[in-house]
Amino acid sequence: MTACRVYVLIGATHRAVSADRPVRERVAVAPDTQYEVIVDTARSFSISVWVKPTAAGGVIASADGANASRFLLWNNTSDNTWRFGMGNADSGWSYTQVVTPAGTALGVWTHLVATYNAETRTISLYVNSVLKGSAQFTATPTWPSGGKFVVGRYLYQGQLTAYYAGMISNLQVWKRALTPAQVGANNTVPVAGARTPFGATTWAPPGTGTTETDIYTADSSGNLWRYRKQNAQVGTPRLMSTGWNQFTVFGIADWNHDGNQDIVVRDNTSCELQVFLGTADDLSAKPEVLGVQWCNYRPYGVADWNRDGFQDVIAAGSTNDLWVYPGDLKGGKSARMDVGDGWSTDDTPYGIVNVVGDATPDVYTRLVSNGTLRLYDFRREASPRSVWAGAVTPRSA
Numbered sequence: 001m002t003a004c005r006v007y008v009l010i011g012a013t014h015r016a017v018s019a020d021r022p023v024r025e026r027v028a029v030a031p032d033t034q035y036e037v038i039v040d041t042a043r044s045f046s047i048s049v050w051v052k053p054t055a056a057g058g059v060i061a062s063a064d065g066a067n068a069s070r071f072l073l074w075n076n077t078s079d080n081t082w083r084f085g086m087g088n089a090d091s092g093w094s095y096t097q098v099v100t101p102a103g104t105a106l107g108v109w110t111h112l113v114a115t116y117n118a119e120t121r122t123i124s125l126y127v128n129s130v131l132k133g134s135a136q137f138t139a140t141p142t143w144p145s146g147g148k149f150v151v152g153r154y155l156y157q158g159q160l161t162a163y164y165a166g167m168i169s170n171l172q173v174w175k176r177a178l179t180p181a182q183v184g185a186n187n188t189v190p191v192a193g194a195r196t197p198f199g200a201t202t203w204a205p206p207g208t209g210t211t212e213t214d215i216y217t218a219d220s221s222g223n224l225w226r227y228r229k230q231n232a233q234v235g236t237p238r239l240m241s242t243g244w245n246q247f248t249v250f251g252i253a254d255w256n257h258d259g260n261q262d263i264v265v266r267d268n269t270s271c272e273l274q275v276f277l278g279t280a281d282d283l284s285a286k287p288e289v290l291g292v293q294w295c296n297y298r299p300y301g302v303a304d305w306n307r308d309g310f311q312d313v314i315a316a317g318s319t320n321d322l323w324v325y326p327g328d329l330k331g332g333k334s335a336r337m338d339v340g341d342g343w344s345t346d347d348t349p350y351g352i353v354n355v356v357g358d359a360t361p362d363v364y365t366r367l368v369s370n371g372t373l374r375l376y377d378f379r380r381e382a383s384p385r386s387v388w389a390g391a392v393t394p395r396s397a
Contacts, residue, residue: 038149039063041070041086044177044286046115049073050169053106056080058164060112061171062154064147065090069154073114074162080104082132084114084125090143092157098125100132109169117177119286121269122222122243129184134221134242149173177285180239187239193220198244198263201252205280206259216252216263218244224283240283241276251302251352253311256329264290264302264313271295273313275329288329297323298345301352303361305339314352314363316343339378347374 039045041063051060057077062069065087072085072095080102085095104110113126116137124134151171152164180187198216205212213229222245225237247265250273255262260278265287267274273294274287290313297315305312305324310331316322322340327333350364356377363376 038173039071040175041116042118043175044116044118046113046174046176046178047073048111048113048170048172048174048178048183050109050111051075051166052109052169053104053164053166055165056104056106057162058166059152059154059162060164060168061149061151063149064155065141065143066147067091067158068093068156070141070143070147071114071116072154073112074154074164075104082110082112082125082127084123086116086123086137086139087141088139089141096123096135096137096139098123098133098135100125100127106166109167113178113183115177115183117243117285119177120243120246120267122177124242126183126185129186131180131183131185131187131223131239131242134223136222136243136246179241179282179285181282185239187223188236190217190219190225190237191221191223195219196245198224198249199252201261203254203261204259208280214261216240216249218247222246241285248299250299250313250315253302253328255302255311266294266297266299268295291325298343298349300343300349300363300365301361303352305361306337307359314339314361316347320344340376 047061049060053075057075059072059074061073063071067090068087070087072083074083075081076083076099082100082104083097085097088094088096111128115124116122121137122134123137125132151168153160154162156162195217198218200213200215202211202213204210215227215234216224217227218224222243223239224241224244226240227237228235246268248268250264250266252261252263254260255264255275256277260280262278263276263283265274265276266272271292271294272289273291274289276287277284296318300314300316300322302311302313304310305314306326308326308331310326311328313325314322315325320341320343321338322343324337324339325333326337346368347365348368350366350373352361352363354360355362355375360378362378364373365376366373
C-alpha cells in the first residue's frame with residue numbers, strides 16, 4: 001500500500017510531512033512577501049478537510065487578522081464539539097459560531113466541511129456529510145480580511161496558540177460557498193418547529209420526458225428543503241440550502257429560460273429582490289440581484305402576466321396598489337403597470353395561477369378580517385369572487 005502523505009499549507013506554498021508525525025510540529029507561517037490570499041473572509045469560501053486528532057482541542061485551520069484570527073475551524077476541548085466561527089472583531093475572543101453536538105472522537109478520521117456564504121451571510125458546518133448547524137454572521141469587521149491561511153493553530157491577542165495535534169489530509173479550499181448537494185449532504189430530517197412555505201411548482205426537467213412536482217419549505221433554523229412528489233405521496237425531503245430565514249419568497253418560475261425552476265426572493269436585510277437560479281437538482285449558492293428597495297412591497301407571485309413569454313413580478317406597494325413588473329433575465333425590464341388598488345394588508349396572498357383557463361394568471365387571497373378566500377380573475381372582472389369562507393366550508397364561485 002502506498003504510504004499516506006499529509007500536506008500543510010504555509011501561505012501559498014505547501015510542505016509534505018510524514019503521516020505519523022503530529023501536524024503541530026510542522027506548522028509555520030511564511031513571511032508576508034511570500035504568500036497570496038487563499039481565503040478572503042469578506043467573500044464566500046469553503047474548506048473541506050479530513051482530520052484525525054490525537055489530543056483534544058486544537059485549531060485545524062484559521063486566517064490571521066492583525067491581532068486575532070478572522071475565522072477558526074477547531075475541536076473544542078471543554079464540551080467535545082466541532083466548531084466553525086467567524087471573527088466579529090480583531091481583539092479578544094468574539095466569534096459567531098456553529099457548534100455541533102458533543103461527540104468528537106480521538107484517533108478516528110472525520111470529514112469536516114465549513115462554508116461561508118457572503119451573499120446570505122451564513123456560516124455552516126458539515127460533519128461526515130451531515131449538516132450540523134448554520135448561523136447568521138451579522139458583524140461587519142473592518143480589519144484585514146486577507147491574512148495568512150494557516151493550518152494547525154490560531155491567533156489570539158497577537159499570540160499564536162491552540163496548536164492542533166493529529167493528522168490532516170485532503171485539505172481543499174474553494175473561493176465560493178458549496179451547496180449542500182456539492183458537499184454531498186445526506187440530511188433527511190428538517191429541524192423541529194414551525195416551517196415557512198416557499199412555494200410549490202410542477203415542471204418538466206429538461207431532457208427527462210417526465211413531470212415533477214416540488215414543494216419548498218424552510219425549517220426553524222432557516223434550512224431550505226425540497227419535497228418531491230413520489231407515487232402520489234410526498235417524498236423524503238432533500239436539503240437544498242441554508243440561511244433562508246432572512247428571505248421572503250416572491251415566487252418560483254423558470255426565470256432565465258433554461259428549463260429549470262428558480263426561486264425569486266426578497267432579502268429582508270438588504271431589501272434586494274434576488275433570484276436563486278436552479279439546475280436539474282440544485283440551487284445556486286449566489287443569487288442574482290434583480291432590484292433594490294423592495295422592503296415596502298408585499299409579494300403576490302411570479303407569472304407571465306402580459307403573456308409575452310417572460311416572467312413578471314406581481315406585488316402590492318405601500319399605497320396598496322397592485323403592481324406588475326414586466327420582464328425577467330431574458331426579456332429585459334419595462335415600466336411597471338398598476339393593475340388594481342385597495343390591496344391592503346387585510347389581503348394575505350395565497351398563490352397566483354391560471355384557475356379560470358383564459359391564459360391569464362389569477363390571484364388567490366384570504367381576507368384576514370373574516371377568513372374569506374377570494375379569487376381575482378383580472379381578465380373577466382375587476383372585483384374579487386368569494387370562493388369559500390372558513391377552513392372547510394366551500395361556497396359556489
